[in-house]
Amino acid sequence: MIRRLSGSAEDTDNSALAQAETAAPNKNGNNKQGKKKNFTSGKYGVTRHSDALDRRKVDKAIELAQSPPHGSSPPPPADNPHGLSSKKQLLLAPGQDIDRMPEPRTWRPSRTRSPWACSLLTISLTALSALVLLFIVHAFLTRQLDPKGCDMCWSRPIYIKFSDFDTEHTRFASKYNLYLYREGGFDEDPKVKGVPVLFIPGNAGSYKQARCLAFEAASYYHDSIQQHAQALKEGMTSLDFFSVDFNEDFSAFHGQTLLDQAEYLNDAVAYILSLYHDPRRSQRDPGLPDPSSVILVGHSMGGVVARTMLTMPNYQSNSINTIVTMSAPHARPPVSVDAESVRTYKRINDYWRQAYTQKWANDNPLWHVTLISIAGGGLDTVVPSDFASLESLVPSTHGFTVFTSGIPNVWTGADHIQTTWCVQLMKPIVRSIFSTLDVHRPGQTKPRAERMRIFRRWYLTGMEDVVEKTLPQKEPSTLLTLEDNSHSVMSLGENLVLRDLGRAGKSKAHLLPVPVRSPQRSKSFILLSDQQLEEPRTTAQIEVLFCSVFPLQHGQSSTLFSMNMDLSGDTSGSTRLACKNAASDVIRLPASKRMSAHPYDKAKPLSYLQYRLEDLADYQFVAVVDKATEPSQGWAIAEFSDKADYIIETRTGLRRLLSFGLHLRLPAARPFMTEIKIPALHSSLLAFRLNLGKQACGDDAELFTPLLRQYLSEPHESKYFVNVKDANISLHGVAPFMPPPMRAQCVDGVSLQFWSDPNCNSSINVSMNVDVPGSMGKLVMRYRMGFAAFPLVIVAVVLRKQFKVYDDSGIFITFAESLELCLKTSLPVLLLALTFLAMGLTISSAAPPRPASTGWLGWGGNVTESAVDFTKNDLLLGSQDPIFWFLVPLFGLISVGICVGINYVTLGLTNLFYLPYNILTARPAWVRVEDVSGRSVAPDFAASSPRRRIITTCILLFLVSTFIPYQFAYLDAVLVQLSTCTRALRLVRETRSGANHNFYNYSHSMLILMLWVLPINIPVLLVWAHNLAVHWLTPFSSHHNVLSIMPYLILVETLTCGKMVPRVTSRARYITNILFFILAVYAAVYGVTYAYALHHIVNLVCAWLVAVHFSSSEVSLQGLSQILEGVDDGNGRGSKKRP
DSSP states (O other): OOOOEETSTTOOOOHHHHHHHHHSOOTTSOOSGGGSOOTTSSSSOOOOEEOOOOHHHHHHHHHHHHOOGGGOOOOOOTTOTTOOOHHHHHTSOTTOOGGGSOOOOOOOOHHHHOTTOOOHHHHHHHHHHHHHHHHHHHHHHHSSOOOBOOOOOOOOEEEEEOTTOOTTTOTTTTTOEEEEEEETTTOOOOSBOSEEEEEEOOTTOOGGGGHHHHHHHHHHHHHTGGGOHHHHHTTOOOEEEEEEEOTTOOTTTOHHHHHHHHHHHHHHHHHHHHHTTOTTTBOOOTTSOOOOOEEEEEETHHHHHHHHHTTSTTOOTTSEEEEEEESOOOSSOSOOOOHHHHHHHHHHHHHHHHHHTOSSGGGOTTTTOEEEEEEOGGGOOSSOGGGGOOTTTSOTTTEEEEEGGGSTTTOSBOOTTGGGTOHHHHHHHHHHHHHTBOTTSTTSBOOHHHHHHHHHHHHSOSOSTTSOOSGGGOOOOEEEEEETTOSOBOOTTOOEEEOSBTTTSSOEEEEEEOOOOOSSOOEEEEEEESSOBOOSSSOOSEEEEEEEEOOOOTTOOSTTSSEEEEESOSOSOEEEEEEEEOGGGOEEEOOOOTTOOOTTSSSOOEEEEEEEGGGGTTOSEEEEEEOOSSOBSOOEEEEEEEHHHHEEEOOOOHHHHHHHOEEEEEOSSOOSEEEEEETTOOBTTOEEEEEEOOOOOTTSOOSSOOEEEEEETTTBEEEEESSOSEEEEEOOSBOTTOOOOSSOOOOOOEEEEEEOOGGGOOOEEEEEEEOHHHHHHTHHHHSHHHHHHTHHHHHHHHHHHHHHHHHHHSOOOOHHHHHHHHHHTHHHHHHHHHHHHHHHHHHHHHSOOOOOOOOGGGSSOOTTOOOOOTTTTOSTTOOSOGGGTTHHHHHHHHHHHHHHHHHHHHHHHHHHHHHHHHHHTOOOGGGGOOOTTOOOOOGGGBOOOHHHHHHHHHHHHHHHHHTSOHHHHHHHHHHHHHHHHHHHHHHHHHHOOHHHHHHHHHHHHHHHHHHHHHHHHHHHHHHHHHHHHTTOOOOOSSSOOGGGTHHHHHHHHHHTTTOOOOOOOSTTHHHHHHHHHHHHHHHHHTTTTOTHHHHHHHHHHHHHHHHHHHTTSOSSHHHHHHHHHTOOOSSOSSOBOOO
């Protein structure tokens, strides 16, 4: 029987020969071997074998054995009719027909076998990839950066631990802890007395992060509310801040940890509410109802845990009605490496969406809940602020998303951690919570609709359509009396400009007539001043009143009004106006002066009023009262302007905008507020650079320098640019992989509002051009998971090519050589196909949503079924605009460079470990001397006892099924595979045989594949290690499936014996191609959203390779023992018997 040298130069693909060999009878005339079906051959054939012989040494041994004395040539043997050389005759078994022996192939030059070898094409693409990647990273770190303006808080915290919140209350008492915060110097009493607020830290967060929020609450209550009798009468009181110590759990990496925290928090809420029922631990007024709900404030993943609490079985109904979150990824998980985390997110979001699709409030368990999501913007490099959006989860009646850069008096972005200690942000959060309190109600808060109005007033700019004006709900409070011949009434359409207040030396009213409404022309009233517009009976220098004529009859008392403002000057004839003060509708804008640098500078803000004419239908005049009695530097401007004059809507498409930019010229005769709408610009992947031309103000000093506001309607994102000359325009609009809104809405795009001094009376040139580096930098946060998943596409394609070449020729080429072949053939085709797929997905994503299914003839549908497909943006690029088709080849180019780099890093690691391994296991020269048969002793792959290997593997699988997660076993498998590569490298350098090169290249490529899957398993492994560190020994309820790791372990264990994978020349070889092709396509299409599945697909590939390995021997316990032990049964390549 011919020994075929699989994996070596003599290995050929000759099915006829295999059939003939199979048909040859054995010694007893039977053909038992031929009865075995084996998919590694084309027919019923012999099994492929591995060659451990060094060809040069074999040749030398043959020459020594056949050379006659004195160097004479021997005559041809009698049984060699064909005159074959003695070398070939030696490789034949007795009685074998020489005609059936295939001619051996010549092994390629050694330089092509070097794993370090790299072609010019690969080097060029790698260099280009490195340049592109560095360009993107550099742009991310240096371009389109928002300024940081947060101030640090200072406090004297006191944390009171509740030791009695033990295992009688929760099963997590030994892992988590509950604390009550008290501020030193204000309140150090451990008894509860106010409204409970529970702070929930995020991923790896600390319970001490509640200190800034709690300090602001304590100081605000002590300095303001406690001194305000009316506020106390309206139901305000102190806040009891509780905080949870999760021992810095990694809730973002593990779904079960997130559920455990939610369960613990529901137990904590029940315990907190019970404190107020205990007279020994409570100092509340006995006349007030005990609290029945807790306000939640969550940071990062703590906000997601807060939403999860309402879906848990141990949630007490109505125990939560207000949730405020900061930098929380509500829309989708920040990483998708854990299947349980992805499923938990889906279950939570589906619960919230289903609740708000109910027709009746009684069927909605979340009807009373308000949810506010605060995002930090571009400074948050931990969680993309796009993920904080609530558009796909909560209707505008129950919640909204707002960015810190648009919150009044904050006006700055915040990074992920700054949202817990930024003083400017803590103030509106605390004061908005105080404003919603009502201790006279069991829920401790005002009704939901009223809470939403309060939150909008505190967090939104006031220029949004959803913000309700308070003016229509007010009653006239001021009686304004003017002399009849007053010249303060301005002409209709005339603008008011007050440059210096107090010139008259007394209070003076300037009246602007309210125009008559016209269906054809829509008008608005706008006013801007550098003075504060305050409520009546204050020292403000300007007061804005909306008045209507009040004919006071003889004998009628004027005491109906809380304030009488008589500016008639003791004249007999006078006009009386019943007026409402507009101070409650004032919008704060950052000051913009010559010296202004940032909107968050410590400068007195501007006061701005804006009303549509429809809101002023009940009034005849707008009275701007100059109450200054001495000259001052204050100013105010006001006007009625047509919507057609102050709104400019561009019709420029996105492609033209990217190609040529936007160039406008604002006319000199324009309203002092001008708004430019750009509907085409709505993508969060694009960044622009805006330049504003200089305006000449002449001899008069300008009242203020140009002020710019960039805003989106949904989500509520506003950015201010003071003293603007140029600005970076970037937004969080339509982002990749984001689910669509709950209700279909038109995309308005970005809008730019300009406030400019009308006294300048000069035109302004506005130009905006795409910032290419800035736009490229936006890819980092939006596609960071893509940078991890997409290179696996390249690895899968390269491995597919390696196995294909190996099955065809018996040569397992190097990773670099296979990559070069793929770059010339399959990779461009695959990337082109993925590009067309991406374009098709964007077109289908932009299509209008289908109506909800109603079943057959409308009888079988669910009336609450959502017609919105929330997963339509989960695939491939996740983009909704075909213009980003180029990202597929771009990521392909970057992935090629990354794979080349990882290949050389892996080679470097192997060679790095080879050096100490070679020194520590050095053998004398005589140990490596071959005998005449050419069989060498190679203790590098000398197998240990099969019993030991089986027992070790079984113990590891048992631990996986009971205690440790399979990710730990996977890490062990990677380390073992690295050791195998190191030993294979030593064997290659010692023998330099083609078969050993095959095995080394095979094990090296499998190591690269396993290294790419390793980051998917590391996060869960960190969670498990962290639990051990905090002495939480309860095993996971997930990640114990032994089938998820068994193929990895068996394959790695097989390779430790030096067992080369047999060639597959039958149709079964297509299974290998299909599996790697599935892996490549899945990594590209679903790798970002469902990264955890990549582990299982590679696991399936390993299972198939294990099956191929087992196919080379009898499927029996004896064959299994031979594979594990590494005994050379005549079918093994590098497996060696022990010496």
